[in-house]
Amino acid sequence: MSDLEVRQLRYFVAVAEELHFGRAAERLGMAQPPLSRAIRDLERQLGVQLLIRTTRQVSLTPAGEVLLRDGLAALDAVAAAGRRAQHAGRDEPGLRLTLKADYDGGLLPQILALYEQEDAAVPVSVHMGGRGEQAPALRDGRADVALVPAPFDDRDIDFEPLTTEPCFVALAATDPLVAKETLRQADLAGRPGPGDVSGGRPLDLAQIFGLVELGKIVWYPPLSVTRRHARPGIVYRPVLDLDPITIAVAWPREARSPAVAAFVRTAMTVASLVPATAG
Amino acid sequence: MSDLEVRQLRYFVAVAEELHFGRAAERLGMAQPPLSRAIRDLERQLGVQLLIRTTRQVSLTPAGEVLLRDGLAALDAVAAAGRRAQHAGRDEPGLRLTLKADYDGGLLPQILALYEQEDAAVPVSVHMGGRGEQAPALRDGRADVALVPAPFDDRDIDFEPLTTEPCFVALAATDPLVAKETLRQADLAGRPGPGDVSGGRPLDLAQIFGLVELGKIVWYPPLSVTRRHARPGIVYRPVLDLDPITIAVAWPREARSPAVAAFVRTAMTVASLVPATAG
DNA sequence: TGTGATTGATACCCTGGAGATATGAGTGAC
DNA sequence: GTCACTCATATCTCCAGGGTATCAATCACA
Incomplete structure (x- = not known):
């Protein structure tokens, strides 16, 4: 079996998410017939039926569901590889930190201050994303490290809780x-x-x-x-009976850079030094 | 920036591993000039230099090292998506278990016997691989679950220790x-x-x-x-002062199938029932 | 039941890009 | 200085991937 191509995965994911060849083709910026053909070829290549089509509706087979899930993960991995390489190629790579504004348990200023004194420290650029954008950004290489309120989607992501705060x-x-x-x-x-x-x-x-x-x-x-x-x-x-919010420092599981490791270490140090705010 | 393609990653990985365009081209089954051009185009596309070439030798830039590492992971993810979809499309998907022969802590027969009685059980096919082949097989979708001696390369893999045995x-x-x-x-x-x-x-x-x-x-x-x-x-x-060997049950972190979950649960149950062999 | 709207599949053409070959050019070895 | 080695450039060929036109099947509704 020849290798799957990113293009094939993109096409399949579009159809699998839309469950409609016309809309999927539109989303992909192409015509419907070549998309139909591409999916048919993909099924032949894998030797597996991925979609059940009638002229009126499209649905996923179990194999299709698997390919949708793992295909999305694979697309993320490919995008991450490109982004991380691009970023590593910058003159000054820096460390890209993403968090939802204010959701840092009040620790961010001290973390940054202490981090700057680390040997492995590099300049940090902070990106304030919306709720739930942190984990995807880590996965697809747009960020190197994040502060996130737990729980979150931690596939491919490692994390350490820093602090817990009452709501x-x-x-x-x-x-x-x-x-x-x-x-x-x-x-x-x-x-x-x-x-x-x-x-x-x-x-x-x-x-x-x-x-x-x-x-x-x-x-x-x-x-x-x-x-x-x-x-x-x-x-x-x-609010006494509302679950307290735990803030964690998170990073891509694959991360091996000393800059990320130093940041995580610093964050955990600061969290352990600052008196807990729970209660 | 347009998407990275699997072909581009395969080409780059070959060159980055061989550090020699001619040998890489041979390994890829193609001629050297189009490979050189493909790498050059890839660098332009990412806007990053990946390789330093002299006419006498090739070496990786930091960005190239990042792309080699993350590119390999991405290629694994793509291959895994295809393999898992293929496998899910079989009439009877079954559960593919891989282990190094005999490195099951003596638990395998009981695990299989108990597993068959699980509600979520599916037929198990056992593949005996060589040392160190288990984790890659999990990563690229050739196996669903494994028994492995720890420590092993657990990127993208979750595991639970089952038993520890003296050497x-x-x-x-x-x-x-x-x-x-x-x-x-x-x-x-x-x-x-x-x-x-x-x-x-x-x-x-x-x-x-x-x-x-x-x-x-x-x-x-x-x-x-x-x-x-x-x-x-x-x-x-x-041998008293040789580290004991820990056998773990391992599965792809992304795995969500009830069959895998049931197998892991069964393995842990059996391990907790069987008297520990340590000592 | 017949008719039109919807939607995926098929047929066919055309273009861009991936690969091959031939060759150039730079560098280290002797 | 010459040769061997190795990566880059130039140019050609061909096919895979994309477009347009059209068919066929199914559902809605009169």
Whole structure:
């Protein structure tokens, strides 16, 4: 059997995700007939049926499901190889750190300060991504190391927990619940969160604060975020029965660079030095 | 930047491993000029120099080293996707177990017997590979689960230790050392092992026994192997200061199939039921 | 039941790129 | 200085991959 090609995987993944040759072809920027032919050739090459087509609908066989899952992983691996090589070829490779803004357990400034003094240290560029973008960025080579709230999709990724923080709720200062020093989830039942009003689109921090201050939404930040964003008009209260958030340092399992290793070591050192914020 | 292709990675890996365009081209079954051009195009596409060529020698840049490592992993991932899809498409997929013959801690018969009674059980085909072939087979989709002596290259692989066995030495019955009930490494210093006489080529078990019986080599099997292969002419003695061998059950980290999960669970169950052989 | 809309498959053509051959050019060995 | 070695360049050929036109099967609906 000759080798699978990236192009074949891209095509198959598109069809398998769309379950529609026309839309898949459009997404791939090509015409439908060559796509149909490519999939047929792929099936012949593997000697396995991947899709069940009727003229009205397309569905995956078990083999197709396997190829979709492993094919996506393989495409990630290929993209990662290219990106990492590109990055390693830069004059000053640096270390690309990605995190969701503020979700660093308050440790980032100290981690960066201590890291700079490491022997293996290289310049760090910080990229603030949205929720859930950290792990994919590590997988496909856009980032070298990340700070992520656990749990997350850790396929191909190693991580070490750094710190655990209790969850708070941000309320309008005018909210009657402010009278209680601590709250429980039941107190907040029915209150919409940021996701409920944005229609899935991520909200800016300023937008969130605005809506909280107006009493339109409630928001559940971890402790370190409340410390950074003390504002008049907004009051934070601990929510006792909400699971605490664990922040971990994460890196691609394959990573072997001393710069990454030093960063991880530094992060763990800082986390162990700083008094735990749990409680 | 357009996507990397598997062909490009294969070409680069060949050159990076051979450090010689001519030999790499030969290995790839093609002529040298198109290979040179392909590598040049790859470098342009990534915008990174991967190789330093003089007319007399080729060497890797740091970016090239990264691409060699991650490129190999990516090629494995692509091959694994194809193989796993192929296998999943078989009428009866079955579970492909690979191990080095006898390196199962004596547990394999019981594991298989108990596994057959699992709900998620599927037929098991056992493949006896050579030393060090298990992990690559898991990575590139040729096997679903393995029994391996630790430590091994566990990139992309999850594992659970099952059992630990002390190491013995196999001696000719005529060997004077047989007089001692237990030995130490120092007693055996200078004695050649199987690897020393075969020139790297793996020896058949019968060959090993033959050479041991003749006193040409000594051989260090774990306990369970000595139990299976009691022979006149050969005597086993424990070597007290040789690290015991740990046998683990291993599977591709991405594996999600219930058949694999059931096998792992069964293996761990059996290992916990069987009295430990350490001591 | 017949008709049109939808959708994947087939037939056929055309172009770009992958590979081959021939050759050039730089470098180390002697 | 000459030769052997090795990678790069130039040029040609051919086919794989992509496009267009069209067919065929199925479902919706009158």
